[in-house]
Amino acid sequence: MSEHLITSRPVGDRNLPDSTDPSFDDLVARLSLEQKVRLLTGADFWALYDEPAVGLRRMVTSDGPAGVRGELWDERDTSANLPSPTALAATWDDALMTEVGHLLAAEARRKGVDVVLAPTVNLHRSPYGGRHFECFSEDPVLTARVGASIVRAMQADGVAATVKHFVANDSESDRLTVDMRIDERTLREVYLAPFEVIVRDAGAWAVMAAYNGVNGTTMTESPLLREVLQEEWGFDGVTMSDWYAARSTEAAGAGGLDLAMPGPTGPWNAALVDAVGDGRVPETTVDDKVRRLLRLAHRVGALEPGTSVPLVAGSAEETHALVRRIAAAGFVMLRNARVGGAPALPVDAADIRRVAVLGPNAHPGRTLGGGSAFVFPDREISPVDGLREAFGAGDVVYAEGVRSHHRIGIADSAHLTVPDSGAQGVRIRFLGHDGQVLATDERSGTAYNWNNAFAAGVVPAELGAIEITTVLTAPVSGEHHVGASGLGRFRMLLDGVVAFDELLVLPAGADPVEGLMRPPQRGAVVPLEAGDTLEVTVVRTITDHVPGADLLVSLQLNLDLPYAGDDAAIDEAVELARSADLAVVVVGTNEEVESEGFDRESLDLPGRQDELVRRVAAANPRTVVVVNAGAPVLMPWRDEVAAVLLSWFPGQEFGHALADLLTGVTEPGGRLPTTWPADEAAALPSTRPVDGRLAYEEGLHVGYRRFLRDGVEPAYWFGHGLGFTSWAYEGVDVVAGADAEARVSVRNTGDRPGRELVQVYVAREGSAVERPVRWLASYAWVSAEPGESVTVEVPVLARAFEHWDAAAGRWTVEPGDFEVQIGRSAGDVVLTATVTR
Template sequence: MAGTPGTLPQDLAREAAVTAALAALDLDAKARLLSGQDMWSLPALPEIGLRSLVMSDGPIGVRGVRWSADDPSVALPSPTALAATWDPALARRAGVLLAQEARRKGVHVLLAPTVNLHRSPLGGRHFEAYSEDPRLTGLIGAGYVAGVQSGGVGTTVKHFVANDAETDRFTVDNRVGARALRELYLAPFELIVENARPWGIMTAYNAVNGTTMTEHRHLVNEVLRGEWGFDGCNVSDWMAARSTRGAVEGGLDIAMPGPDTVYGAPLARAVRAGEVEESAVDDAVRNVLRLAARVGLLDGAEPAVPEPPAAVDGAALAREIARRSFVLARNERAALPLRPGTVALLGAAARDARVLGGGSATVFPARVVSPLDGLTAALPEGALRYAVGADPATELAVADQGFTLRASCRNAAGEVIGTASAPNGQIQWMGADLPEGVTHDTLHTVELTGTFTPRDSGPHRFGVKGTGAFTLAVDGTVRFDGVQRPADDFDPFEAFFGAPVERAEVELTAGAPVEVSLTHVVELPEGIPMKVVAFALAHQEPERDPDELIAEAVEAARAADTAVVVVATTDRVESEGFDRADLALPGRQDDLVRAVAAANPNTVVVVNSGSPVELPWRDEVAAVLLSWFPGQEGGAALADVLTGAHEPGGRLPTTWGPLSAAPVTRVTPENGELAYTEGVFIGYRAWERQGRTPSYPFGHGLGYTDWTYESVDVDGTTARVRVRNTGDRQGREVVQVYLAPAAPDGDRPHRWLAGFAAVEAAPGDHAEAVVTLPRRAFEIWDTTESRWSFVKGSYEIQVGRSITDRRITATINV
């Protein structure tokens, strides 16, 4: 029967334990188990030997139940970076490390991976997803899930489904045609269910074709569980569940966070009132107990992984993934690897690296290696000169560099009842995660106090992130004392993802410490069904004259043999909670690149962004290296690649081009609906259909050696591709196989990715890539019959280095 767990002896024994536990529970206990007891966990039920199940955000690390920099985590490169490796085996290794991190933090289920598609480049959360292509997304996601679960930790593949933008994400109704839904947006989920058997899935905030996803009976019960045989647990996105009856009948197992949800006591009442069948509750409880049993939380049930895998060196793996993800988009005159001589390193992002995206994907690494750190360590003494050049940060950010802060909790009488560290000026206490001795009933105010030592003289800007009453003092003077309120369209996560508000400008001297404090009268935010204390002290360094900064960079570039410019986005450009307004780099970074390139023809630009940005100067520079959000070891990995110690291994998982040419850009709903009018034509499919030329096509990426494609032989649905390394160093090549119908029609793309494989070879040697062409590559969704239809005919197998750089072909008839 579809949805039935595996039939291995250990699976059967585990299922028997689940059945026995379920039979021992009364209605109230069952209803309680389906509702979060706090922000991150489910309640324990000692009467059946069930311990509390703990979840945590991912996907680049495991933050745990504390949103704080004093609880550090390994930070891997962004999901776009992982997809750029085109290496499911590497994704699996990343998953094994994350399972190790989860166990270290007492976490049983990781809220990852995100396998929504890059439908429009304006999607604000694209750095957290993999690709515009469903097959690449599904294969990388399957590797990730298999790795995490091999470590005995569950995953929740998200966000099911069509959660491809952030604007009005809580309420938008995405209108998606049946073909696009099946061939694009559902496809990665289906592939992961088939190949990795995930233990969990997360349903999204949005509606699809009129039904909110937490109540979507057809897509959850009939497709996910019925057709695909998913036997895992279905958890809501946080606060997505809206209806008790609708959710339980729509196949939702867990409503998060708690304690106040549509489940728990409301669910028990609905059963007793005859509004909900208790059998539906039992089905959900069984799925939760099965998840608990798999991760080792149910007495009498052997966990799915009795012994964890061997330990993984997190820093080493983070560095390897980063360098293998970097995409060398341009390399004129062999500008890279760096030639011997002096290097001018330019850009604020070279000193203050941005290694991850904003929002719930945030973790706090114990260390971050910036490009300046990495190149300083790698180059001979005296070879490197640094200048700021241009700063992308045009807005305040949470206090970090130069701040030493601590939080004091006081009751209504002003007495200190608890203290905590505040390493980056940010307080985010959720549920019971409060300092020792503090309760929500006794907590009245939180005061951040400490010192700030400026690294630059001039006017420093201070501000506040959060809502409620605040008092801000700097250098012994109160600078703000008032109430801060959100915009009318209040997002309940405003305190987490909203922009800081500037409240003071203070003239300070470099190296001279000053006292700072921010006092907040605690006011629990509306719209969140649990108690949360969240706010932050924000700061921005003095803004020097931009022309003066660029002039200093040009002077450094002109005196150097090579200029390396690092450009970047910011948290206010790429983050959860909002979509992008444009694809331009913030600040004067484009001006910086152009000025440096004019001064030094050997200019290399490193692009530190999680998703596409416009590169109007790309033909004016010698080299362009896309580094994504490269994780905590990004600077060390960058030095590895720039110096030639390692080859950049990445290929583009999504098309890069200017917004003016992008075929699909709409992310803002009209009257609550967002119509996916483009159908199956997103990403490279749409660029080709409309005859538009991107800056860099899907699959593109250069290395430090050259390859010749010699032959392709197709036997049935297996393609064997012979390539030769014709360069002068060891290299890795990603062989990409595209399928193109010999008689194209307007309803199908010109071609699509059917498979890929990576090979390595020494100079002069050849290698063979073996790529299996799946049956699904030849199928379309028949909307009349509501089934997959195999399209017979003649197809051209097109093999090459990208969607546009196709080297050899073969023809097959199916």
């Protein structure tokens, strides 16, 4: 046995402004008021205006939480599809997040993007939050460290990160107008905390102001932008609005908002020029906004004389390998029971003759969430694909098992051909108001989003309709469901016969983004024999539309193949499982229940997936369940199966990463970044506003803190996760100073090399102020060979012992003893020590 020392450091020094900044005052002085104000609204949906008078080129923004999309939002411009932010946070790995940041920056540079609209550092306040998957964690410390690592790496490569959504945009219900009611201490210690670290310590170059209000003021007009973000934290970058969140001329113009997105319309422009002329908005305030914008341009190389970091982009194969490794590092093994005298996982591929891969998410699988996080990857490896590569195609059988969606799915272009050409895909014609053809395109994809432009030669004002035509060849006999989704006037013709012609609209009160993620749809059932063909034409009329819908024209061609029903599908899956040596059931959520634009109504797996799991487990004792969800789901069968792996939305290499974990090529690297409830019996924090307000009644007790306060045992605690070996925690010493340091000794007591996450919590019994039972302070990974003892030094920053004194308006320390607790999760403390502050 041996012993060695590992030193772990949290996020480092702030990325300070360049000492070579040009004189922005001189540049601002060259511009007229009209020129300055013009720069403060976007030029189009994604880009900012250029300004030759100061050597400013056009700057481009792009969504980017799980991959950098770029200006084109379709399959023609693919992006590396990274695991969802919940999966990234599940790695608890600052060094790996640095690699993520560099990959995002390389993707941005490759696509001509200067400003990436990520990371999202809102918190998992409630598991019902529809955008849960796009946020890192329920804990501010973990969120801050993961986010800071990504931001530093991106900006080191000359690409701006935009930390969002400032602040308390933690759910989707009425998010455009809801007023979040949060006491000042909770706001400071929980929801502002990750922004503070990433802005002040990691030096973020941009921040996005949220749609919602906080304590009575909408965020694009909030004094928090000026008083806290800029003045207290010293933020010298650009604060931009979420898209269409800037709603006023004077209040937003006189405040801390610098950039209204998108453009060219908005509340500023000529109205802001007039407000300055009338003395309602000081011109010095406009000058400060322009100065910040120019500083951002200088940092990303958009201001003459241009400077840029050399682009070092890996090959497609290198990118695939990195995404695969990141995905595996985020998988959380929740359970690994013994089967036949040994743990169910890993399996020896040589001992497995037949694998049954089952479930609605087994093929193609859900690799990413909807909304701002959605990109088009160059490939997607489903669980079926990955396991066939690992075990041999002839040894892996597949069945859907059950259908979990109610909508008609996006059409698989493998069954579609372009009329007259025979190429795979569809023909798109852009038609003028009188029906003339303005342009023709061929596409292999069947989901379409046009925002800045349609096709070469098409002037948006002249566009009257978009026509999509394809020939469906039935792969099997039975009832085919054919349809279309979107907002506006739709007409669908099947072999020239009108199937429907109507205006598709969202339900009253729906979020506009629901029109992209869960749009209204209409369809028809068509009986076809295998090999039959059907010409399908969908016409979306532009001149007869929902007001405002044409700011972004989005539509889908939909197709579901024949389905015998859940009973028959479950029976088929059970028979395959019974004949297999290993059953892998992939269950999860889908875009109907988990997406930007709406919150969840239940934590149940959709459809009859629970029944599928139970029946397969009864048929095969070596049943491994893979939960493909971005947020917690209920798992009433969790103690009835051999193993449970949580994949989150793991990115485009889903199947490869899964195969690596099942076969032991890679140890499951993840630990839970959020607590998973056992049921919904104990009321969970609501996301539903009452009279326009959402009260954060739980205060400081978010996530695991609430479970600890209430004495409720969850299914799995924050920080929980298993590996392929076992560990003994042997001792802890705490060295006090301005910051403390916990020296923790652990030993690998198993027979395999492994990694263990050492988690450091702080507690204060008998405190004079309200506190959580315990709260995360720091963490570090250790690696060890079998029998090896390792000591890791884990810094605990002074802030971990401080609380916000609302009356004094400052951070303070309550003198006395604090307990430093070493845990394997928030519910499993194994060592303690005392430190006096």
